[in-house]
Amino acid sequence: MTTKLRGKSAIVGTGHAGFGEAHGLTAYDVMAQSALAALGDAGLKLSDVDGLLCTMMEDSMPALMAAEYLGIQPRFIDGTMTGGSSFVNYLTSATMALEAGLCDVALIVYGSNQRTASGRLVTASRPPAYEAPYNPRYPISAYAMAAARHMHEFGTTREQLADVAVAARAWAQHNPEAFERGPLSRADVLGARMVGDPLTVRDCCLVTDGGGAIVMVRADRARDFPKAPVYVLGSAAESSHRQISQMKDFTVTAARESGARAFAAAGVSPSDIQAVELYDAFTINTILFLEDLGFCAKGEGGAFVEGGRIAPGGVLPVNTNGGGLSCVHPGMYGIFTVIEAARQIRGDAPGIQLKDVDLALAHGNGGVLSSQVTAILGSQNTL
Structure with a gap:
């Protein structure tokens, strides 16, 4: 992000769901509940969303699946996967899309039922051949x-x-x-x-269920929402x-x-x-x-x-x-x-x-x- 984009977008809603153990829920259920919580926080509806940024752990086309599950057809979509950093990276993508007029309401969203679905840490990648012999x-x-x-x-x-x-x-x-x-x-x-x-084991992160969501808009609209806006600087x-x-x-x-x-x-x-x-x-x-x-x-x-x-x-x-x-x-x-x-x-x-x-x-x-x-x-x- 350049200085030209400083303060051009703002977070106007946040939400989460399924923290800890979300028994009986799929990863997309948790994702959707998080999205609804964030939109409610912003005083918006799913029909207001025209930009979607999402990745999940168990699907090859998670952003498309998320849009389908939520019942929306966004004008802008980003499913770039860089692991756990993806969602922070989406702040830049959303800011650029909003500033360019590609969308007006950007929803960043994620969900997982990792704990209750498997009960153990599961990663989507396998070590390359030259590391695998060492049994990492x-x-x-x-x-x-x-x-x-x-x-x-x-x-x-x-x-x-x-x-x-x-x-x-x-x-x-x-x-x-x-x-x-x-x-x-x-x-x-x-x-x-x-x-x-x-x-x-205490030096290692938890293995839980949970999802989170963020709603972003252009800065010129940011003060029109219920909560104080948080600007991406x-x-x-x-x-x-x-x-x-x-x-x-x-x-x-x-x-x-x-x-x-x-x-x-x-x-x-x-x-x-x-x-x-x-x-x-x-x-x-x-x-x-x-x-x-x-x-x-x-x-x-x-x-x-x-x-x-x-x-x-x-x-x-x-x-x-x-x-x-x-x-x-x-x-x-x-x-x-x-x-x-x-x-x-x-x-x-x-x-x-x-x-x-x-x-x-x-x-x-x-x-x-x-x-x-x-x-x-x-x-x-x-x-």
Whole structure:
């Protein structure tokens, strides 16, 4: 996104459905319920939607299936699949489509029944032939390699990784929507079952059902809706590889590039951000993204998150809903980073509501640290 698109679109509705366990519902049921919730939040109907942006985990043409299920025939459609980062990336696509007049109401939507349908983590991809002989447990093995390398190169400790999970749980304990709200200590994380050294099961995201939806319009209409609009100030994407064996440096992600361009488009810096919503599929993600997005120097992420510094009352509010580690993670989490960032700016977060949030960051991750997308959202005061 360029500076020409700064503040040209706004989020006017958010919604979700099926958090945790959506027994008896299909993924498209959850998707549709999320869409209706977001449209209701915006005071709109399905018949108002003429732009649809969607991907799902179990269909080769999910955007077409979603349109058919919802009973709409959108003028603009985007089903680009970059994993969990897709939904943050759709903010740029929707903004361009709205600004070009290709649609007037854009609906970004996702749904999954991953937990109740299978009861285990299922990925749609298989490792390539030159990785398969090593029997990787995807995607955990890939992220474990990144964590191990970060520990080796910078002295990051398992205790610091655990502090990421503990902080996420501390936020989730205040959020009635979060799937996991019980107590969690550093010792609990370290003593949990090892699933991919150095990551224990508590270093890994949840496996839940759930769906989310976002309604966007052009900025000139944004103040005509019931809720305070949240403006897209800047967003950018960067992809570095597909499979982890092709990642040049396990300690540096493409968030370094996506973040820099998103900040430049928005005209702000990391020190201006009041709420940070990151795709925390694993505890190492949070450390890597805080470094690569410029909140701390490379190699200092472990120390940055230590001892509650990103928990409630810490120096930087990170994953204020509990994140994918404690709130919800239905296969892909990216859309929920945007929803929580928007809610913090609107002032209606279901958990801890931060005071007077004007700027929030949402960051999506796709594949195995493969696709990175950063978005800066702002209130009316930032225009």
